[in-house]
Amino acid sequence: MTDTASDITRRLAREAEAVCRHYLSNGRRQGRYWIVGDARNTPGRSLYVRLTGPTHGPGAAGKWTDAATGEHGDLLDLIASARQLHTFGETLDEARRFLSLPRLEPPRRQRQSAPAGSPEAARRLFAMGRPVAGTLAERYLHRRRLIGLGDAPALRFHPHCYYWREDQPKEAPPETWPALLAKVTDGHGNLTGVHRTWLDPATARKAPLNPPRKAMGNLLGHGVRIGAATDILAAGEGLESTLSLRMGLPDLPIIAALSANHLAALILPAGLRRLYIAADADEAGAMAADKLTERADAVGIETIRLAPLGDDFNEDLRKLGRDKLQVHLSQQLATADLSRLLSCDP
Secondary structure, X not given: OOOOHHHHHHHHHHOHHHHHHXXXXXXXXXXXXXXXXXXXXXXXXXXXXXXXXXXXXXXXXXXXXXXXOOOEEOHHHHHHHHOOOOOHHHHHHHHHHHHOOOOOOOOHHHHOOOOOOOHHHHHHHHHHOEOOOOOHHHHHHHHOOOOOOOOOXXXXXXXXXXXXXXXOOOOOOOEEEEEXXXXXXXXXXXXXXXXXXXXXXXOOEEXXXXXXXXXXXXXXXXXXXXXXXXXXXXXXXXXHHHHHHHHHOOOOOEEEOOOHHHHHOOOOOOOOOEEEEEOOOOHHHHHHHHHHHHHHHHOOOEEEEOOOOOOOHHHHHXXXXXXXXXXXXXXXXXXXXXXXXXXOOO
């Protein structure tokens, strides 16, 4: 059997209305579209699926958009969401069952599950994400005044990411929520973990969960990187706070260590000459900055601390705006970095 994903997508497109009636039974046909609440078959009128058109390309049958969240995709994406499937292979198998096609048996190694919380599980989760542009994750970032990050390769969006509550019985199925995924990498760009921020689709804020953030994989010494470190680098704690530095200084490479303890243990890249430390304004942040400064001094790396006006730099960004944040940061930069980091408007 040699059916590719493209072949299956075209076959599904030819049966677009049947697919919708089967997987989105709470919706109904309206003209050339199938209308339903969302890709999980919730009653409503937010999501619409094109029922007519070519089998691929612009205007293809089966293309869908959720007007409430900005999510969009094809019928394979719809099947994955409706059945809450978590791998592409599971989705293809489900589509084959619907189309009465034989199931492709994967190689034995693909049937092996990755240990929960392992770097391999983190790699699989991140691979299932999509770019944040046009998604709920982008709306969340915009609420935090973090603009223009829709194509950042370190960030992705997952519409139905598992969440286990701390007191949840082991036999109980996990909840699923939309999530912003952030890729944690080592100094060579290898993915070692993923940080998840679960989101509330109704408000585009953090989901009403405790805690609303969790990380998986190997984080110690690594972090979420935006921009390639050269001879200078800024390192901070939280994802949004560190991304805010990038808003104020777009040419400054950054790494979010994701916690004070991990900031203190950050592995410093080779060739680094100057390290800007952007710890939060609290006791844990100060202790982490002291430890990281001590380690950097030991290998001849100059350190400069960037201090927020509030508790962290995202608070500053939201209160001051990007231009005033840049002014505040520029007053703390080394003279040698002023021209290279302030050469263009933020």
